[in-house]
Amino acid sequence: MGPDIDVSTLNRIISAAKKAVVVSHHSPDGDAVGSIVACGLYLAGRGVDVKLLLPGAMPCNLTFVAPEAHPILIHEENPDAALAAIAAADTVFCLDFSGLSRTEGLEQPLRESRAVKVLVDHHASQEKEPFAEVIASREVSSACELLFWILMQMPDVAGDPARLPQRCLDALYVGMMTDTNNFSNSVFPTTFAMASALIAAGVDKTALQQRVFNVFSEQRMRLMGYLLKDKMQLVPQYGAAYMILTEAEKQAYNYVPGDSEGFVNLPLSIGEVRLSALFTETPEGYIRVSLRSKIGTDVNALARGFFNGGGHINAAGGRLYIPVDEVAAYFLDSLQKHFGR
Ligand SMILES: [Mn+2]
Incomplete structure (x- = not known):
């Protein structure tokens, strides 16, 4: 029922692994957290x-995904322990990113590590050189979906999700559910097959949905209202909408990481809007860029060309290293250069 994936090399690598690190990208989303948890629990089950x-750090609505027995080490909070884990690892599993630069402060330590490295990813054009094995597909919703189909092929799982720990199944479901924005984008026939198999194996879909999507603060909802009413700008000639969120505004609404998750999608519900951008000033001083589009408009190329980033055709991200008050002009200029009108 799923894609055919050759897992023989991966299976050999896992059999040889004794100490492993499982890592995902900076600013982790549900797919990043879900995929490392699911992968880690499977490896632990094989004695690694x-x-x-x-x-x-990860957004607070995702912390429940991490199992008590395997707390997630955050490099920016606990650099010594994170670097020690990499130094001790004979095998490194990388999930949900196409190149090591997405691990930011961990990029150099990971590059210098002599460990056998594996990449499981669903973005475009993976970096190949650092990895002994790359399993990648764009015909899946998420890294968690790809990992699910990989696990189904493993000899010890043999297509039966009930052979995996419940926390592993929950983590896989969370990653798929968040990367598809609860089944609204990047959904393939295999995505429903995965969801169906997980629910049949005991995943409580409603409980996970509540824990991930319905746990935000009142202030977060008021920030959303403020952005939509006072900050959203439309650029009709490009079918574009954008919002700029400053540090001062974040502080005024007691912003916590994860609060602006999903905001970028909201303007796409306007008929004329084909492309939506959210620019968020960070405490570090750079601007985080999120881009979303409807079918037929490519934001991956826009992110690569103008925003030091990339991603998927309809969902991409990047960074700008300019003052927040220059962002609007830069964005309008990039639209004009990119779409040439
Ligand atoms: Mn993903």
Whole structure:
């Protein structure tokens, strides 16, 4: 029922692994957290000594995904422990990113590590050189979906999700559910097959949905209202909408990481809007860029060309290293250069 994936090399690598690090990208989303947790629990079940690692903090609505027995080490909060885990690892599993630069502060330590490295990813054009094995597909919703189909092929799982720990199944579901924005984008026939198999194996879909999507603060909802009413700008000639969120505004609404998750999608519900951008000033001083589009408009190329980033055709991201008050002019200029009108 799923894609055919040759897992023989991966299976050999896992059999040889003794100490492993499982890592995903900076600013982790549900797919990043879900995929490292699911992968880590599977490896632990095969007797591997596993450390779960993230370059930076995760949003508070995702912390429940991490198992008590395998807390996630955050490099920016606990650099010594994170670097020690990489130094001790004979095998490194990388999930949900196409190149090591997405691990930011961990990029150099990971490059210098002599460990056998594996990449499982669903973005475009993976970096190949650092990895002994790359399993990648764009015909899946998420890294968690790809990992699910990989696990189904493993000899010890043999297509039966009930052979995996419940926490592993929950983590896989969370990653798929968040990357598809609860089944609204990047959904393939295999995505429903995965969801169906997980629910049949005991995943409580409604409970996970509540824990991930309905746990935000009142202030977060008021920030959303403020952005939509006072900050959203339309650029009709390009079918574009954009919002700029400053540090001062974040502080005024007691912003916590994860609060602006999903905001970028909201303007796409306007008929004329084909492309939506959210620019968020960070405490570090750079601007985080999120881009979303409807079918037929490519924001991956826009992110690569103008925003030091990339991603998927309809969902991409990047960074700008300019003052927040210059962002609007830069964005309008990039639209004009990119779409040439
Ligand atoms: Mn993903």
